Amino acid sequence: MTRRLVRGVLFLLFALYFFVPLLAMLDFSTRNLVGGGRTWDAWKALGVDPQVRTAILASLGLAVCTVALMLVMLLPTMVWVRLRLPRLSRVIEFLCLLPLTIPALVIVVGLSGVYAWVNYFFGYSPLVLTFAYTVLVLPYSYRALDASLGAIDVRTLSEAARSLGAGWFTVITRVVVPNVWGGVLSAAFISVALVLGEYTIASLLNYNTLPVVIALLGKSSGTVSVAASLASIMFAALLLLLLSFVHRRRMPRGS
Amino acid sequence: MRARLGRLTPALGLVPFLLYLLVFLLVPTLVVLVGSFQEGGRFSLTNIRALSDPSILHALQESVVLSGSTALLGGVLGALLAWLVVGLSPTNVVRRFVVSLCGAFAQTGGVSLAFAWIATIGLSGVVTQWFDDHLHVQLMGSGWLYALPGLILVYCYFQIPLMVIVFLPALEGLRPQWREAAVNLGASKWQYFTQVVVPLLRPAFLGSVLLLFANAFAAYATAAALVSQGSPILPLKIREGLTSEIVLGRQHLAYAIALEMVVVVAIIMVLYALLLRRSARWMR
Numbered sequence: 001m002t003r004r005l006v007r008g009v010l011f012l013l014f015a016l017y018f019f020v021p022l023l024a025m026l027d028f029s030t031r032n033l034v035g036g037g038r039t040w041d042a043w044k045a046l047g048v049d050p051q052v053r054t055a056i057l058a059s060l061g062l063a064v065c066t067v068a069l070m071l072v073m074l075l076p077t078m079v080w081v082r083l084r085l086p087r088l089s090r091v092i093e094f095l096c097l098l099p100l101t102i103p104a105l106v107i108v109v110g111l112s113g114v115y116a117w118v119n120y121f122f123g124y125s126p127l128v129l130t131f132a133y134t135v136l137v138l139p140y141s142y143r144a145l146d147a148s149l150g151a152i153d154v155r156t157l158s159e160a161a162r163s164l165g166a167g168w169f170t171v172i173t174r175v176v177v178p179n180v181w182g183g184v185l186s187a188a189f190i191s192v193a194l195v196l197g198e199y200t201i202a203s204l205l206n207y208n209t210l211p212v213v214i215a216l217l218g219k220s221s222g223t224v225s226v227a228a229s230l231a232s233i234m235f236a237a238l239l240l241l242l243l244s245f246v247h248r249r250r251m252p253r254g255s
Numbered sequence: 256m257r258a259r260l261g262r263l264t265p266a267l268g269l270v271p272f273l274l275y276l277l278v279f280l281l282v283p284t285l286v287v288l289v290g291s292f293q294e295g296g297r298f299s300l301t302n303i304r305a306l307s308d309p310s311i312l313h314a315l316q317e318s319v320v321l322s323g324s325t326a327l328l329g330g331v332l333g334a335l336l337a338w339l340v341v342g343l344s345p346t347n348v349v350r351r352f353v354v355s356l357c358g359a360f361a362q363t364g365g366v367s368l369a370f371a372w373i374a375t376i377g378l379s380g381v382v383t384q385w386f387d388d389h390l391h392v393q394l395m396g397s398g399w400l401y402a403l404p405g406l407i408l409v410y411c412y413f414q415i416p417l418m419v420i421v422f423l424p425a426l427e428g429l430r431p432q433w434r435e436a437a438v439n440l441g442a443s444k445w446q447y448f449t450q451v452v453v454p455l456l457r458p459a460f461l462g463s464v465l466l467l468f469a470n471a472f473a474a475y476a477t478a479a480a481l482v483s484q485g486s487p488i489l490p491l492k493i494r495e496g497l498t499s500e501i502v503l504g505r506q507h508l509a510y511a512i513a514l515e516m517v518v519v520v521a522i523i524m525v526l527y528a529l530l531l532r533r534s535a536r537w538m539r
Contacts, residue, residue: 007339014336018356021371021412024381028374077272084265092269095276101524102284103473105490106513109497110283110290135279190362197363199476204497211366215480218370226374229367236363240355 022230029227042223046231052224055213058126062209063192065130070141070191071184073134076168078145079176082154096142099135104200107135115205126207133195140194141187148183149176182246189243193236287517290510302511311492311512317403318489322471325410329471330464332411333418340419341426354423357416364413365476372409373481376400401482409477414467421466425459462530469523473516489516 032039046052074096081089099107111132122128154176161175177184199211208216210232217225294301305311336353343350360368375382377400386392399405429452437447475490486495489512496509 007342010335010339014339017415018360020382021375024375025371027381073272073275077269080265080268084268088269092272095273095280098280100469101521102280102517103475103520105473105475105493106287106517107280107283109493109509109513110286111279113286114278114282131275131279135276190358193358193362197365197367197476199366199479203479204494211476214370215366218373218480219483222373222379226370229370233359233363233367233371237356237359240358241351244351244355 022233025226025230029223029230031223042221042227043231045221045224046228049224051208051213052210052217052228055208055210056228058208059196059210061127062129062133063195065127066133066137066195067188067191069130069134070137070187074138074141074145074187075177075184076172078142078149079154079158079172082149083158093142093146096138098139100139104136104198105204107132108201108204111201111205126202126209129198129202129205129207129209132201132205133191133198136198136201137187137191137194140190144187144190145180145183148180152179185246186243189239192239196232196236284517287510287513290507291514294507302507305508306511306515311489314486314489314492315515317487318472321403321406321410321488322468324407325414325471326464326468328407328411329414329418329467330460333415333463333467334422334460336415337419337422337426341423354419357419360413360416361420364416365474366480368409368412369477369480371412372400372405401484403487405481406478406488409481410471410474413474413477414471417470418463418467421463422459425456425463429455458530458533462527465523465527465530469520469527472523473520 029042030038030040032041046056077092081092115128115132118128118131157175157179158171161171166175197211198209199215202209203212203215210228214225214228214232217228291302292298292300340350340353372380374380377383400408433451433455434447437451442450473490475494478488478491479494482491486492493509493512493516496506496512
């Protein structure tokens with residue numbers, strides 16, 4: 001009985017610590033600074049204000065592009081290493097986890113030279129940040145993909161497909177990917193969550209993504225940036241919540 | 256010759272990935288490494304020596320205090336929350352909700368979390384005003400939210416969630432059979448906890464705390480959004496070096512500080528990897 005009471009009280013305290021700031025954000029962003037009372041103007045501004053709207057679209061576009069580049073780069077490489085170069089798997093793992101040791105702040109310090117070339121080839125759209133962001137999401141994506149590739153027999157599957165005449169492209173897109181769908185989804189969702197909040201690289205390379213604009217607006221229009229902050233946290237939480245339901249459905253078959 | 260070529264062909268499949276990493280990970284790192292030993296295009300130790308400048312040493316000290324205290328606080332509180340959560344079944348709605356919210360705070364956090372606290376206990380924050388109206392207490396005082404104490408509070412807001420995420424798998428790895436075995440041998444609950452659970456989880460716990468330390472040490476977004484004047488911690492010193500228009504030629508000092516940061520984080524991550532290997536023995 002006391003045990004349940006202690007758990008309940010602890011849960012309540014944690015809930016307070018996490019929800020008070022979230023509720024405060026909701027309250028703060030709906031304040032009417034001029035006439036008093038409530039207004040949803042700050043939330044409407046998210047869709048109307050051209051600067052904020054462009055930034056939201058840029059961040060969402062970046063999230064999609066990063067997921068695409070991450071999958072195109074990482075998945076074929078990991079499958080290939082498992083099939084043909086198993087001795088190199090340790091090296092690839094080390095390389096993929098390297099961005100945990102080299103902080104984004106350090107990468108961005110050395111990146112300006114590289115980005116002079118990137119801008120030369122691809123222009124100045126914020127979407128060019130895709131290249132830098134894919135490096136940042138590598139460790140998390142690698143772990144998610146590695147776990148689900150480990151749960152299936154890639155070699156047997158691909159040998160079966162190859163002996164039936166499938167090329168490597170078909171093997172990856174129509175045999176491997178459907179079997180590691182859970183891992184692909186969790187790699188994708190975690191990448192989206194990271195990209196939506198990434199500030200370091202975008203701000204120091206002067207691209208107006210959502211977090212950069214939130215920080216900028218904080219100086220002039222606090223309510224809008226608080227509304228945008230709350231929206232981006234809740235959006236990420238919702239994505240991750242959806243992901244947990246996907247996982248459950250995969251569980252019984254996987255393990 | 257042909258046999259050797261045949262052996263090399265599979266390696267060609269790695270070329271795009273390795274080229275990509277070379278350009279966007281290794282080249283920037285090398286630029287920092289080389290740049291911190293250069294001044295005016297030549298080899299020089301000026302910037303490395305500048306690291307012992309009092310203001311930079313002070314920033315390093317503040318960074319270590321910030322990362323250390325939030326790693327410990329986040330580690331203990333996060334482990335507690337993870338323990339509360341692991342008691343629920345994996346399909347429980349509360350558990351899913353807590354874990355996803357933790358993911359959102361730890362991954363998307365950054366700037367948003369700074370504004371979360373500005374809205375709560377900033378100058379015109381909701382809680383600040385409530386305290387002012389109802390208790391006549393000035394919560395903001397001297398603006399501590401925008402200095403080190405404030406950073407500690409706000410950093411905990413992403414450190415605790417990160418701890419939940421990295422520590423939960425270790426807690427899930429505790430098998431019921433171990434408790435049953437201990438109870439069968441006559442252990443009390445307390446003995447089971449101190450003599451089985453604690454030794455089993457110690458490497459995972461210490462490893463996670465190290466990861467939290469590295470995470471806070473390298474974090475930039477939250478501090479950058481919260482602190483606009485002065486540079487109390489190392490990441491903000493780098494910003495100062497990169498964006499300063501008053502002091503020209505401080506770019507390479509930023510390189511040297513970045514190098515210092517890599518060295519600290521690398522040491523932490525090696526220790527983390529060693530601890531992880533120890534705890535992996537039990538978590539199969």
